[in-house]
Amino acid sequence: MSYIKNRWYCAAWGHEVVRDPFTRTLLNEKVVLYRTEQGHPVALSNVCPHRFAPMHQGRLRGDDIECPYHGLRFSPDGACALNPHGSMIPPGLRLKSYPVIDRYAMVWIWMGEADEADPALIPEFPAHDDGGYKTVGGMIPVKGSYQLVADNLLDLSHTQFLHPILVVPDDPETRVEHDILQDGDTITTIYNQRNTRPFGFTGLIWPDAPERLDGLSGVRWDAPANMLLKLHFVSRDPGDDRELRIWGAELVTPETETSCHYFWSASRNFRLDDDVFGQQLGDAIANVFRFEDGAMIAEVQANMGDETDLIAMRPVILPTDQAAIRARRIVGKLLRAEQNRKGEPKQVMAQL
Amino acid sequence: MSYIKNRWYCAAWGHEVVRDPFTRTLLNEKVVLYRTEQGHPVALSNVCPHRFAPMHQGRLRGDDIECPYHGLRFSPDGACALNPHGSMIPPGLRLKSYPVIDRYAMVWIWMGEADEADPALIPEFPAHDDGGYKTVGGMIPVKGSYQLVADNLLDLSHTQFLHPILVVPDDPETRVEHDILQDGDTITTIYNQRNTRPFGFTGLIWPDAPERLDGLSGVRWDAPANMLLKLHFVSRDPGDDRELRIWGAELVTPETETSCHYFWSASRNFRLDDDVFGQQLGDAIANVFRFEDGAMIAEVQANMGDETDLIAMRPVILPTDQAAIRARRIVGKLLRAEQNRKGEPKQVMAQL
Amino acid sequence: MSYIKNRWYCAAWGHEVVRDPFTRTLLNEKVVLYRTEQGHPVALSNVCPHRFAPMHQGRLRGDDIECPYHGLRFSPDGACALNPHGSMIPPGLRLKSYPVIDRYAMVWIWMGEADEADPALIPEFPAHDDGGYKTVGGMIPVKGSYQLVADNLLDLSHTQFLHPILVVPDDPETRVEHDILQDGDTITTIYNQRNTRPFGFTGLIWPDAPERLDGLSGVRWDAPANMLLKLHFVSRDPGDDRELRIWGAELVTPETETSCHYFWSASRNFRLDDDVFGQQLGDAIANVFRFEDGAMIAEVQANMGDETDLIAMRPVILPTDQAAIRARRIVGKLLRAEQNRKGEPKQVMAQL
Structure with a gap:
């Protein structure tokens, strides 16, 4: 690789x-x-x-x-x-x-x-330096290709299955919005859950949450795998302008072909001075990444054996994979560009 | 492989x-x-x-x-x-x-x-379902090719060296009968020890054994490595018709090329209601398989390195290996038959 | 290899x-x-x-x-x-x-x-049998090529950096002598530190050492990697004829391509009957070999990956590497001689 x-x-x-x-x-x-x-x-x-x-x-x-x-x-x-x-x-x-x-x-x-x-x-992660936010974070070693972590974050529909704390309850009123935007080599995914009732994670961060709220999530991806995660919660009550914002820097750096360093953060705009809460929030997020995403990615990598290119294994592709597929295409394009450049002197010589 | x-x-x-x-x-x-x-x-x-x-x-x-x-x-x-x-x-x-x-x-x-x-x-293992027998059993993971476990059971002469509890004492009256039968692809080995005195294993299962007895052992093998083990003990006294029978299902399923799952059982026709004895019997048999046979097979596999075909390593062959050699030949024949069949469509096309 | x-x-x-x-x-x-x-x-x-x-x-x-x-x-x-x-x-x-x-x-x-x-x-290690000496020793498994251990001993200048107990204090009077002698396939290195003050190791073995002393060290190497280590300390006072001698047999035998058995000894000509001191001396030397040299060699081997030939990795060569380079040349020469000999019958046939 x-x-x-x-x-x-x-x-x-x-x-x-x-x-x-x-x-x-x-x-x-x-x-x-x-x-x-x-x-x-x-x-x-x-x-x-x-x-x-x-x-x-x-x-x-x-x-x-x-x-x-x-x-x-x-x-x-x-x-x-x-x-x-x-x-x-x-x-x-x-x-x-x-x-x-x-x-x-x-x-x-x-x-x-x-x-x-x-x-x-360097892509922008301004919340880390913004006085209106308080940041916790860490690094999780993952026994899987760095691209598997990006795949994970670029398809947030997995949260309904892998993360008990993030499961939004069945509700006929709830509506999912899913979209993918691309600007040059930057991909942005949107995964909004509109008009939900409070659930595990909002219970943790928003004990006095309104009865109905919108979960506005999304990920901005830049190559190779530097991502900005958005987890915002807004009241549905027009008279209630409360909005809890968490921005996450999700920076994934390859260690070897089948392992990576997963740097994560959570910058919140609420309960800024409550360090005990900050620790709880950090632990909750780290546990989700480590024991649910990280463990799953390690299992996936184990099932792939030494193969690092998921696409070479011809997976069945679902519509929800589209952002991950686009990101892999951009990585492939950038890799080929670097390899062609290395070949330049040879090409010049061939032209003489 | x-x-x-x-x-x-x-x-x-x-x-x-x-x-x-x-x-x-x-x-x-x-x-x-x-x-x-x-x-x-x-x-x-x-x-x-x-x-x-x-x-x-x-x-x-x-x-x-x-x-x-x-x-x-x-x-x-x-x-x-x-x-x-x-x-x-x-x-x-x-x-x-x-x-x-x-x-x-x-x-x-x-x-x-x-x-x-x-x-x-499916070969027959009727004692598992027979009300006249009581069965204990388990599964032992073995770090060796499944064929090494079959080799082990197809040459019971190793019991005199590897298994202290099965060593029959030196005795001028004792006589070993060894034979190999083949019926189609089913191989049956016989390893009888006639006219022995009680020894470790009979001490465990037959405290009031007669002074002289016959140990009637044998193994029926079907490809790939599903075996029925017989361990019967009969009194030599014509007036004593006692006979202790243990049938074992020894079912060996490859996990990888150099490891396998060894399913074992012991179905006895005596002390049917004595569960404490059943536990002791099961532990004794499991320990022999795990710590003596299994450990030896792991050492043998380690000495073979990544090689899975013992024959390819050109071992010295003894007469006692005959059943194991026949079993490996049958496996080889069945493998070639499967591979030839896969080639059929190609051959048909070549003929057109 | x-x-x-x-x-x-x-x-x-x-x-x-x-x-x-x-x-x-x-x-x-x-x-x-x-x-x-x-x-x-x-x-x-x-x-x-x-x-x-x-x-x-x-x-x-x-x-x-x-x-x-x-x-x-x-x-x-x-x-x-x-x-x-x-x-x-x-x-x-x-x-x-x-x-x-x-x-x-x-x-x-x-x-x-x-x-x-x-x-x-067999090269000579007479102190092991000499009544004027008392020997302690042992064997240390090293996770590195046997040649890396020889490299280590053939360039004792590393003691100033790797071994706190052997660091000679900065002193304008102290002078290092370094030389390499070769006699046939036997290499001898000299690494003398003249006119030093007592330091960690002399404190251990020579509590009443003189104020100034000479440390006379050296290694005799014979292929493949059987070495005699000299660690002698002499008083600089002309009226003080005390001399503490330690001879070490440093016998390095390959286990695999990237691991070896390092047999070591320390034969001393002083405190012959003091077994408690002998134990302390042995522990001090074993700890230096195990936790400093051995650990460093394992790190070096890890950085070399599966490569066993350091030279093939094109290291930068310093003048202090000269003895190690010569030893590797002799090993190479002896290896080629053995390989050529194996080829002889073929060459003879080609000539017919």
Whole structure:
């Protein structure tokens, strides 16, 4: 399997990246993450080019990281700063350095061509920085391809079957709206449940909910798999203008071909100062992702064996899969574009 | 490795298959097993053709099973009965359904061509249904090819080395009879130990055994690996007509190429109402199978690596291996017959 | 990966090989080790040629070993001594037998051509038998290629980074001497730290050490990876002739391509009768090997994936790697010589 390289991926929550180096595998590459004395994030290959030792077990020397095995030191730009066994530094002795940036409380990494790492390409997750919201979040390791997580979020109709807390009760008045919008390579799905009675999740977040309400859900997807989840609840009573909003950043970064890091958040516009509630909300959402979605995706991946391309297994396609299919087409298009570009020099030579 | 498809395999003990669906891998296929409201066993593929979700985690809706991920419902015959996301059911949306039948307290499954699933082909294990016997039994997962378990049972001479409780003491009067009979594709081995003194196992089941007795053992084998084990003990005293009979169903069903489900039973004609003794007898037999035969077979498989065909590894063959060799030849013959049949349409076309 | 076959490897500590058979995988071959009634070591294939049962689970019958599954008996020379199921012993029914010898308190094994197993080829480790020394030792399983352990010992400059207890304090007077000598296929490295102050390790072994001392270290390497480690400490005071010597046998035997058995010892010329100190010294050394070197080598192997040839991964080479590179060249040369020899008959035929 190949990965889209020239896009931003979430590497970590900002608070995870501290002075003490730690390692994470991203797109099958082992990366070490730490911060400089000034607080800037650094991402380097975690594999020393000398004897393949794991850099994250080494000490920081100022902003440089020291190999734990033979003491070679590397700067944040990857250059070897010191060979303690002689004055000579062999040419080519460097670690791969990755562009990284702090934004929206996350550390974003660019695994492709460094000179194309334009921060403007990071999709927007403004609630993380918005004083009108309070955010909880975390990261869930998932034993399945990152695309299976995107499939999951791009078809919210599964909530009626997989998530007891999200099941909307049978009611003749309730009406589902489902739509898919596409703007360039950005896909937005809508999954509104109009005129429902309160149910498990609204019971948790809205104890004094009105008798009838609208659940307005949706997902904005950008390649490779950075998603914004909307879970808003509005009173149906025209005299009741209450509206509970939860925005979620759902950022899925491949670890290996059959596993991924699933960064999630929930930013709420209500009960901002109630940290106990915030913890309960976070636990409820994390449990849904971990024990229901995550477990299901792991089972699906297990049923796929080592195959990573769901489409290659010729699944039966339902109308509800349309957004996921479109997202996979965009990923395929971007992958082919990267592969063609790698082929360019050859093509030029062929033209001469 | 390929498996014989057009034969009955034991899928489960009858009491294992209840309303609550459960999954078992048989011949490398993931199967879900449950019972209808009327109590009939159902066996379907456990992999939803939509998103490859594990069906056994879904709920039953009457006799239908509902996919736990997106709620598709399938009938016992495998047809999709409901698509909750629209009226349309895509053509070809079905689960593979397997013929299953309750017989001799077991659920038997046919993994091949459904129209050839003739119940008359199931070998007979009448003691399970015979009021003159009391049966205990279980299932032991074995980390070895199903054929290694058959090899084990088809050469009972190993009992003198592997099973302390079955070792017959050295005695100049004792005489071993060993024979092999074949009737069509059914092989029967005989391993009688004549004129022995009581030993460990007879001490357990026959505390007042006579001073000299005959141990009459044997195995009837039918392809792929459904065996009937005989362990009978008869007094040598002409005035003592006591005879303790144990019949065992030893039904070995491949799970993967290097693991299998070993269903075993012990049906006794004595101490029928003594359930404490029945438990002791069952534990003794299960421990012999699990910790001696099963452990040995796992070691043998480990020494074979990923190889599943013992013969391909060119073992030294002893005269005591003759029954096992014949059984492997019959399996090979049946496999080739199935493979040739698959080739038929091609051959017909070649003749035109 | 191929292994040098026609060299002596350490199979076990002498005291590990007793009457009770045990198994160890050496060069990817499963071997059973035991002693005859006379106390001579025996090494045979652990895989019975009949049904591939693990011989080490069998009983000894005098000097013969009995297969635990069907009771075949084999003599120390590998010949089948008894088939309990008939008088006939099939031709070719034997276990591979390996030359083994007790020397320097270790059992050495020859995995290649038996008629070339010349004990004079075993490198010397005389301190194990020298009354002026007291030896402690053990074996550490390492999850890395045996050559990575040799690399580790052939470049002792890593001690300054990996081993806190061995770090010599910064001191302007301290001077490092590093040299490499080669005599035929034997490599000797020197790593002396002259005029240091006492540090962690000398604190442990030499509480009344002088204020300034020389640490004289070095490694003698013989193919495939049998090493003699020198760790001597000498007072710098001309009137103080104290010298603490530790010799270590560091014998590395491949288990699989990516794991090895690391036999180590420490023979000291001081505090000979202090067994409590001997235990402390052994624990300190074992912990350094196990938790620092061994753990690092496992990380390096993990970073190499399934690759076993470090050089094939094109590491950056430092001057301190020179001894390790030379050792790998000698291994390569010996491997090619063995492979060419195997090819001889073919070449002869081609010449005819």
